Amino acid sequence: MITTPTLLLDEQRCRTNIRSMCKKAKQQGLTLRPHFKTHQSLEIGRWFKEEGVQSITVSSLEMAQYFAAEWADITVAFPINILEIARINALASSIQLNVLIENTAAVRALEEQLQHPVGVFLKIDVGYGRTGIQPDQTGQLDELLKEVSASTKLQLIGFLAHAGHTYSCRSKAEILQVHQASMGALINLKKHYADRYPNLQLSYGDTPSCSVANNFEGLDELRPGNFVFYDLTQARIGSNTWDQIAVAMACPIVAIHEDRRELVLYGGGVHFSKDRMTGEPEGTVWGRVVRDEGSGWGNVEPGMYLRSLSQEHGIVVVPETVDFDFRVGEIVKVLPVHSCMAANAMKRYLTTDGRWIERL
Amino acid sequence: MITTPTLLLDEQRCRTNIRSMCKKAKQQGLTLRPHFKTHQSLEIGRWFKEEGVQSITVSSLEMAQYFAAEWADITVAFPINILEIARINALASSIQLNVLIENTAAVRALEEQLQHPVGVFLKIDVGYGRTGIQPDQTGQLDELLKEVSASTKLQLIGFLAHAGHTYSCRSKAEILQVHQASMGALINLKKHYADRYPNLQLSYGDTPSCSVANNFEGLDELRPGNFVFYDLTQARIGSNTWDQIAVAMACPIVAIHEDRRELVLYGGGVHFSKDRMTGEPEGTVWGRVVRDEGSGWGNVEPGMYLRSLSQEHGIVVVPETVDFDFRVGEIVKVLPVHSCMAANAMKRYLTTDGRWIERL
Numbered sequence: 001m002i003t004t005p006t007l008l009l010d011e012q013r014c015r016t017n018i019r020s021m022c023k024k025a026k027q028q029g030l031t032l033r034p035h036f037k038t039h040q041s042l043e044i045g046r047w048f049k050e051e052g053v054q055s056i057t058v059s060s061l062e063m064a065q066y067f068a069a070e071w072a073d074i075t076v077a078f079p080i081n082i083l084e085i086a087r088i089n090a091l092a093s094s095i096q097l098n099v100l101i102e103n104t105a106a107v108r109a110l111e112e113q114l115q116h117p118v119g120v121f122l123k124i125d126v127g128y129g130r131t132g133i134q135p136d137q138t139g140q141l142d143e144l145l146k147e148v149s150a151s152t153k154l155q156l157i158g159f160l161a162h163a164g165h166t167y168s169c170r171s172k173a174e175i176l177q178v179h180q181a182s183m184g185a186l187i188n189l190k191k192h193y194a195d196r197y198p199n200l201q202l203s204y205g206d207t208p209s210c211s212v213a214n215n216f217e218g219l220d221e222l223r224p225g226n227f228v229f230y231d232l233t234q235a236r237i238g239s240n241t242w243d244q245i246a247v248a249m250a251c252p253i254v255a256i257h258e259d260r261r262e263l264v265l266y267g268g269g270v271h272f273s274k275d276r277m278t279g280e281p282e283g284t285v286w287g288r289v290v291r292d293e294g295s296g297w298g299n300v301e302p303g304m305y306l307r308s309l310s311q312e313h314g315i316v317v318v319p320e321t322v323d324f325d326f327r328v329g330e331i332v333k334v335l336p337v338h339s340c341m342a343a344n345a346m347k348r349y350l351t352t353d354g355r356w357i358e359r360l
Numbered sequence: 361m362i363t364t365p366t367l368l369l370d371e372q373r374c375r376t377n378i379r380s381m382c383k384k385a386k387q388q389g390l391t392l393r394p395h396f397k398t399h400q401s402l403e404i405g406r407w408f409k410e411e412g413v414q415s416i417t418v419s420s421l422e423m424a425q426y427f428a429a430e431w432a433d434i435t436v437a438f439p440i441n442i443l444e445i446a447r448i449n450a451l452a453s454s455i456q457l458n459v460l461i462e463n464t465a466a467v468r469a470l471e472e473q474l475q476h477p478v479g480v481f482l483k484i485d486v487g488y489g490r491t492g493i494q495p496d497q498t499g500q501l502d503e504l505l506k507e508v509s510a511s512t513k514l515q516l517i518g519f520l521a522h523a524g525h526t527y528s529c530r531s532k533a534e535i536l537q538v539h540q541a542s543m544g545a546l547i548n549l550k551k552h553y554a555d556r557y558p559n560l561q562l563s564y565g566d567t568p569s570c571s572v573a574n575n576f577e578g579l580d581e582l583r584p585g586n587f588v589f590y591d592l593t594q595a596r597i598g599s600n601t602w603d604q605i606a607v608a609m610a611c612p613i614v615a616i617h618e619d620r621r622e623l624v625l626y627g628g629g630v631h632f633s634k635d636r637m638t639g640e641p642e643g644t645v646w647g648r649v650v651r652d653e654g655s656g657w658g659n660v661e662p663g664m665y666l667r668s669l670s671q672e673h674g675i676v677v678v679p680e681t682v683d684f685d686f687r688v689g690e691i692v693k694v695l696p697v698h699s700c701m702a703a704n705a706m707k708r709y710l711t712t713d714g715r716w717i718e719r720l
Contacts, residue, residue, distance in 0.1 A: 035670060059672045062364070078672055079614035081626050082361035082689045084453075102615055105688040110517070123615075130673060131615045131624040164670070232716035254439035255462055255483075255491045264491040266441050270704050274634035310524070311397060311700055312419045312438055313490060328465040329442045340671055344630050 002331055002350070005271040006250045007342060009229075009349040009357060010296055013246035015047055017227050021210065028216045032201065033057050033075060036226025038340045039350070041359040042070055044228065055096075057223045061087040066360040068095050075203070076100065077160065077223060079131055082109040092116035095313060100160060100190055102133050107154065108149045114153040121160035121203055122148075124189065125184035128164035135185045138192070145197060149166070158201030158220070166208035172238040179209040187218040198358040211239040231339035232288055233277060242300045247349070248290055248333045249342065251314060256326055265306075265314040265332055272309055273335075273341035282307070287334040289316060296352035297333045306334060362691055362710070365627040365715055366610045367702060369589075369709040369717060373606035375407055377587050381570065382411040386575045393417050395585025398700045401709070401719035402430055404588065415456075417583045420699040421447040426720045428455050435563070436460065437520065437583060439483060439491055442469040452476035458551035460520060462493050467507045467514065475512040481563055482508075483555070484549065486542035488524035495545045498552070505557060509566040518561030519636035521546055522665040539569040547578040550575060591699035592648055593637060602660045607709070608650055608693040609702065611674060616686055622667075625674040625692055631672065632669055632694075633701035642677070643667070649676060656712035657693045666694060 018034075025032035034048055037059040045056070045067065055073035058064050061084045063334070064074045068091055075098040082105075091097045098119035101107060110118070122144055126133030133140050148156045163182035169175045186202045193200055201220040210224035211234070229247045230240040251267030277285045287306035291298035303319030308310075316332060318324055336342035349357040378394075385392035394408055397419040405416070405427065415433035418424050419442045424434045428451055435458040442465075451457045458479035460580030461467060465511070482504055485492030493500050494527070508516045523542035529535045546562045553560055561580040570584035571594070589607045590600040637645045647666035651658035663679030676692060678684055696702035703709075709717040 001443075004420075004441070060364075078626070079624060081612050081614050083361075083612050086363075095578070103688055109689065130670065130675065131617070132669075252441050252443050254441050258491075258492070264439060266438070269633065269635075269701055273629065274701065275629075280377075308490075310490065311704070315490065328463055329469065341629055341634065344671070 002250045003252065005252075005267040005269075005346075006350050007346040007348075008248045008250050008297070008333065009351050010246045010248075011353065012352050013099040013244060014044070014228060017048055017244060017246060018051055020087050021224060021227050022048075022053065024210070024214075025222050030216055030219060031055065031221035033221045033223050034228070035059070035077065035223050036067060037063060038225040038228050039343060039359065040066070041357055042067065045070060045358045057225065061091065063360060064091055064097065072096060074098070075119075075121065075160075075223070077162065080106050080110070082106055082113075085109070085113045088114070088118065089115045092118045098157060101144065101148065103132065104143060104147055105292055106149070108146065111151050111153060117153050117155055119157045120148050120154045121157050124159045124161045124186060126161040126163050126185045127178070128162060129160075130164060132161065135189050141189075141327055145193065149197070156197065156200075158203065159186055159189055160203040162223075163204070163206050163209055166206050167233070167237060169208060169237050172212045175208045175212045175238055179213045182209070183216065183219060190218070205239060207234055208237050208239045226340055229339040229343065232285070232335055232337045233275070233341075236277060236280075236336050242288075242335065245335050246332055246341070247343065248297050249287070250331045250333050250350075253328055253330045253332055256328060258324055260306075261318045261320075261324060263318060263332065264315055265334070266312060267314040267334065268312040269309045270311055271342065271345055272306075272314070273338060273345050274309065275338035275341050277337050285337065287314070287336055290333050290335055292331070292333060295354060300335065362610045363612065365612075365631040365706075367631075367706040367708075368608045368610050368657070368693065369711050370606045370608075371713065373604060374404070374588060374598070377590060377604060377606060378407055381584060381587050381650070382408075382413065383572075387581055390472050390576055390579060391415065391581035393581045393583050394588065395419070395437065395583050396427060397423060398585040398588050399703060399719065401717055402427065403717045409469075417585065419598075421451065422491050423720060424451055425629065432607050433604065434457060434458070435479075435481065435520075437522065437585070440466050440470070442466055442473075445469070445473045449475045450474070452478045458517060461504065461508065462491065464503060465506055467504065467511065471511050471513060477515055479512050479517045480508050480514045481517050484519045484521040484546060486521040486523050487538070488522060490522075490524060492521065492538060495549050501553075505553065516557065516560075518563065519546055519549055520563040522583075523564070523566050523569055526566050527593070527597060529568060529597050532572045535568045535572045535598055541572045542569070543576065543579060550578070553569070567594055568597050568599045586700055589699040591702065592645070592695055592697045594636070595635060596640075602648075605695050605699070607703065608657050608695050609647070610691050610693050610710075613686055613688055613690045613692055616688060618684055621678045621684060623676040623686055623692065624677055625666075625679060625694070626672060627674040627694065628672040629649065629669045630671055631702065631705055632666075632674070632696055633705050634669065634714055635700060635701050637697050637699035640665075645697065647674070647696055650693050650695055652691070652693060655714060660695065682719045
């Protein structure tokens with residue numbers, strides 16, 4: 001019985017999301033190296049294994065350590081943190097560990113302190129503007145390629161990019177534009193270096209591009225992560241429909257304000273995280289309520305949403321179209337704005353079949 | 361040695377914040393029942409004990425359970441979640457547990473299932489609009505007061521309010537206005553019921569009011585929480601100065617972008633949470649960088665701030681006034697926008713004296 005905020009996981013929806021992305025990668029002749037920062041769970045990882053996935057992506061060395069128990073090929077898709085050299089060495093001694101490099105300081109620190117070989121991707125900024133080397137900074141790229149390939153401990157693999165600017169898109173057409181430009185930038189780089197470095201691999205992928213696009217020609221691997229659960233943010237971008245979302249937070253009602261047609265849920269920022277969507281038809285939305293269906297859930301209830309979150313409280317607006325017929329102690333189910341952050345905030349999942357799934 | 365994002369705690373600043381609030385409460389003849397949801401740590405709790413604090417506030421029954429190991433009088437300042445009756449009974453069997461009630465459904469559920477007495481505060485909405493009964497809803501209050509005082513298991517204590525609308529203030533004068541109105545509403549209620557319920561206690565307090573105001577006449581206890589650490593949000597409101605902030609996140613530099621004068625830190629939403637401040641001189645701010653001073657930190661570096669956070673990345677803007685002289689692997693220290701949420705996201709604290717402090 002659910003008594004406190006609980007992150008529900010619909011295993012069927014989740015497995016369908018996994019299968020569908022695996023199928024797309026396979027059809028395109030690409031390796032799928034899914035990003036596991038979203039679910040952070042060995043058990044959910046096994047659902048990918050069942051579909052033939054053999055290599056994964058994570059966003060921290062801590063996660064790499066956790067997943068190394070069952071995965072032998074892991075890319076840490078975050079600029080390598082050279083302060084964690086002890087963890088890097090421990091991992092590199094037992095698995096194929098791939099790291100992201102974008103400056104010579106990291107190359108030199110690794111060269112000095114590495115005890116085992118690691119694979120290296122150069123991080124390319126294809127327009128997101130967060131981090132990485134811009135494709136036209138060929139001076140910097142030349143230098144890094146030279147240093148990495150001269151190293152005995154660093155194995156040059158190729159270029160890696162995350163087109164995170166798809167997250168500001170609001171339609172499939174916009175996503176496809178960003179995708180084409182981002183993919184094009186990577187492919188041009190590969191061509192530019194084809195003579196000197198003929199075996200460079202291209203690793204690419206964010207959930208919006210990988211969900212919407214069907215042309216990945218010239219790339220080698222895809223690294224989407226969020227698609228395993230999807231969420232409201234991805235639905236707004238155009239990556240998924242609401243009914244593909246595989247997680248929902250079950251929250252007890254603790255207070256009822258019929259005068260203002262609002263419910264107070266036990267479910268706040270410590271459960272959902274503080275991600276929000278602005279500019280929705282209702283204004284700022286922190287989650288959307290779905291219809292209760294046994295241990296699972298059904299469609300989004302139009303106009304019923306979380307209008308604010310504090311540390312433990314969530315305030316739900318009840319539209320006039322819904323009978324105001326609620327009881328204290330009832331459970332309300334809410335789709336998260338950002339499933340990666342909500343999953344990270346919670347310690348485990350409860351499947352709609354009533355099974356607990358642990359995570360890191 | 362710090363290798364990953366670490367929440368630093370300056371014990372001296374923290375103890376000064378505690379002492380100063382204890383002193384104010386004492387001078388005003390009030391009980392201080394500090395909210396422990398901010399630090400969530402038994403050890404930091406002991407620093408309050410050393411100043412004579414005997415009763416505390418928390419925001420969940422889970423926290424109450426954790427703190428019950430060392431505290432015998434705990435108020436859960438959240439509308440009671442009747443689904444957790446097992447925890448309520450376990451706690452009520454060993455400590456003085458006080459709960460918040462704002463509807464008869466909760467009274468009846470408790471009356472039916474309680475095995476031990478619990479103290480009851482009626483939650484009053486003094487204008488924040490999150491939850492609670494509005495002071496003019498005397499019909500509802502009459503009914504609840506009657507039901508609670510008729511109960512053998514519920515011990516009526518009084519009225520409790522959280523003037524959370526001080527958080528939208530931008531000056532001490534505004535805070536004082538909200539404070540006077542909120543306090544006044546509680547005091548009027550007490551007067552209104554003085555004949556029928558002569559012993560009603562008034563519990564009040566948010567960090568802005570408790571930090572800024574000096575008149576609490578007519579109230580019985582104060583429940584601020586955030587003041588133990590303070591943060592940038594409180595500083596903007598006017599509750600504290602930047603140098604009273606007792607926590608800072610130490611984050612390794614993982615990439616450097618001199619062309620755009622930015623640093624990429626290992627430190628993201630999973631560390632800071634996703635709270636932000638909009639409308640700052642720089643725009644949206646997710647944290648402010650302080651000057652490094654040995655194991656601790658000094659003043660805020662003007663214009664140097666976190667401009668965005670993703671799951672693990674934080675992007676710092678370096679103003680022209682600061683020499684662009686950074687190395688990958690260096691530590692940057694950042695004051696959080698919201699210390700409660702950052703502390704909740706992290707598993708423990710590292711004091712500037714090099715000692716780890718655990719939390720729930």
